[in-house]
Amino acid sequence: MxxxxxxxxxxxxxxxxxxxxxxxxxxxxxxxxxxxxxxxxxxxxxxxxxxxxxxxxxxxxxxxxxxxxxxxxxxxxxxxxxxxxxxxxxxxxxxxxxxxxxxxxxxxxxxxxxxxxxxxxxxxxxxxxxxxxxxxxxxxxxxxxxxxxxxxxxxxxxxxxxxxxxxxxxxxxxxxxxxxxxxxxxxxxxxxxxxVFNLVVARDALVLMAWGFFKKLVIADNVGIIANRVFAMKDPGFEMLWAGVFAFGVQIYADFSAYTDIARGSARWLGFDLMKNFDHPYLAVSPSDFWRRWHISLSSWFRDYLYIPLGGSRHGLPRTLANVFITFLLSGLWHGAAWNFVLWGAYHGLLLVIERVWGAIRGLGRHPGRHRLPIWRALPQWALMFVLVHVGWLLFREGDAAMLWRDVTLVPGTAPLAERQAGYYLALIALSFSLPLWAHSLWTLWQGRSYSDRPAVREADVPTSTVAWQAVAVGVMFATILVLRSRTSLDFIYFAF
Structure with a gap:
């Protein structure tokens, strides 16, 4: 079901x-x-x-x-x-x-x-x-x-x-x-x-579930069609390929976080509070920052039950680097029985190893990714991390070794002009569908926390305006689903794992 x-x-x-x-x-x-x-x-x-x-x-x-x-x-x-x-x-x-x-x-x-x-x-x-x-x-x-x-x-x-x-x-x-x-x-x-039933929690749960359905049916399934068509092409150009990679990046985040939101919302309706699984991962400014934000329940599981038992960071830098790499190699294998997932895990393990070595050289300690950065440094690091994450998504999505080699050897500007323009157009479509995700991330940063993190409160403590805004938000999301939902229903990506 x-x-x-x-x-x-x-x-x-x-x-x-x-x-x-x-x-x-x-x-x-x-x-x-x-x-x-x-x-x-x-x-x-x-x-x-x-x-x-x-x-x-x-x-x-x-x-x-x-x-x-x-x-x-x-x-x-x-x-x-x-x-x-x-x-x-x-x-x-x-x-x-x-x-x-x-x-x-x-x-x-x-x-x-x-x-x-x-x-x-x-x-x-x-x-x-x-x-x-x-x-x-x-x-x-x-x-x-x-x-x-x-x-x-x-x-x-x-x-x-x-x-x-x-x-x-x-x-x-x-x-x-x-x-x-x-x-x-x-x-x-x-x-x-x-x-005990709590009406305030139930309303928050409904908003969270509506947001999850919106992300799945409006965002993930629509951009998923773009990604699927690009990766099914026999010989896409550089621009077309990376439009597909960007679309897949939007799809997998919207798709997986949508499942989590629906899961957390339905559990809240039943009186259970499940852990947060995503914390706006595309705002990450370093590899370790990304993994504190992406699939939090899995990354913390590997930390507590594999990385730390292997020795964690307690036995010097070389042992720490080996433990990090082994952990992410097995994390990649957990995702699927295919070499592209192993390669994806190794890639992220290598990024974290480089970050640790760079942190040791600069004397930033065991957790270089946790240092707060001024905005003028955070923006370039965010842009670099966004690109690196999407390079990883190419490894994750492309299951054929020959096709992956073709992808990484493509040169920009060599495809026909019409195809390059089509690639830019598809990237803009994917970007337009992703705007609600970016808006939600920025809104949450401004507010400090989202409705999904709000603790249970008494009904009398909730302003009438909040209830009205919740009703409007749910109505708008479901109306948008009726109008813009993809006519092609795609399975949740992580069902395969």
């Missing part, structure tokens, strides 16, 4: 119509059943894998934390023998989860790569491929569930005794398929706590 479908609208209205009439336990049962219906809408057998992941990690956590009466301090400081036992249980969780993920997502990729490598050496080989369908969202919920068992192993989190409540944490439908990748320490307490 996809967000921008009539099926989801009817589904969500039915769930919410019943949800707030139930006691807390009934709400959790309803959300759990609804989440499996939502996921099974894609393919019913996907629910078997989701349920298997849930059962394994719930059981493993209970084995690591068998005594609920034990004090939190004693649990956080286990004996050496207990730590060894926990490590064995954690290893079981890691092996089972990564084996399932590897089988469905990466087996054919690695076998195919080995076969191609042998062929390049003149060795004929016909290796078996599984050709399994990739379950939607498997990378997201696998990482979310793994973060839970790792935190229990570390003693930071007590095991959830209720299978129902843990299953809801893993399968919560607003963020199940494409995130944000939530942490158990943030989401499980919301599952366990009673939830």
């Amino acid at each position: 996809i967000f921008h479908s009539l099926d989801f609208v009817v589904f969500f209205l039915l769930v919410t119509a019943v949800y707030w009439r139930l006691p807390h336990g009934g709400q959790n049962w309803l959300l759990l059943v609804a989440s499996y219906v939502f996921y099974g809408w894609f393919e019913p057998w996907f629910c078997i894998l989701l349920g298997g992941t849930t059962l394994v990690d719930w059981w493993v956590a209970l084995r690591m934390d068998p005594d609920p009466s034990r004090s939190a301090d004693a649990f956080a400081h286990p004996s050496p023998s207990e730590r060894v036992a926990r490590r064995r249980w954690l290893l079981g969780s890691l092996v089972s989860n990564l084996a399932v993920l590897g089988t469905f997502k990466y087996f054919d990729f690695f076998v195919g790569s080995v076969q191609s490598g042998l062929g390049a050496l003149g060795i004929e080989a016909s290796l078996p491929l599984l050709k399994l369908a990739l379950p939607v969202g498997i990378s997201f919920y696998t990482f979310q569930s793994l973060s839970y068992t790792i935190d229990v192993y570390r003693g930071r989190l007590r095991a959830c005794r209720s299978l129902r409540d843990f299953a809801l944490f893993v399968s919560f439908f607003p963020q199940l398929v494409a995130g944000p990748i939530e942490r158990a320490e943030a989401l499980v307490p919301r599952v366990l706590a009673p939830r």
Whole structure:
């Protein structure tokens, strides 16, 4: 079931119509059943894998934390023998989860790569491929569930005794398929706590969902048509290609952030506050600044569960650079079983390595990207970073090595004049569709925070003018959707990951 479908609208209205009439336990049962219906809408057998992941990690956590009466301090400081036992249980969780993920997502990729490598050496080989369908969202919920068992192993989190409540944490439908990748320490307490309807939060949630639908149906799908047509061309010129790359940059941000906004809005309507996943990434002025703004839930996951365990920045510059590069190489592989994603991850890892080395040379410390810059320096750095990010999007989007080599060797001004003009025209169209994104970023900077970050307040504290503006904003966005929405509906890009 996809967000921008009539099926989801009817589904969500039915769930919410019943949800707030139930006691807390009934709400959790309803959300759990609804989440499996939502996921099974894609393919019913996907629910078997989701349920298997849930059962394994719930059981493993209970084995690591068998005594609920034990004090939190004693649990956080286990004996050496207990730590060894926990490590064995954690290893079981890691092996089972990564084996399932590897089988469905990466087996054919690695076998195919080995076969191609042998062929390049003149060795004929016909290796078996599984050709399994990739379950939607498997990378997201696998990482979310793994973060839970790792935190229990570390003693930071007590095991959830209720299978129902843990299953809801893993399968919560607003963020199940494409995130944000939530942490158990943030989401499980919301599952366990009673939830009361708040009209102010519900209105904010509606605005956030409307903004998400607007970004998906008006911006992402329209510029996505441009990007798809350019990348389908047999021999685009330099100007046409980079118009397509810019269009894809607009598309992927509008598309992915739209999913996040709809997910966060629908979760807020149900009494849950999901983490922020984007913070205006195209305003970034450095590679590290970009990754503090883009797909925040994934970048923080890799930081906490891979980069820091590898040693982080605690063992000198060479080790730090290696840890950064390895982390982003695997982050690229997480996105997809293809070499262009690995190359994209390596590219961003290299940018961060260069930033760290440059920061060390200039004596800026461990986090050179966090220094506030005067406007006269920030603007050139922003422009450079914007270009570098879009070079990365070319690597991300172009899945064929021969076509990528063609793309990077194009020379500006060599295409026929009519094609160059068409490229400029398409870039202007993509820019015009992106203007609401830029306006929203600048408005948020001016206001200090957006409606998506506003804490819950009492109904009496909200001025009537705010309510009126919210109603106008929602009305304008839905009217614009009716007029300008793309007639070609595209899937969310991150559904493929």
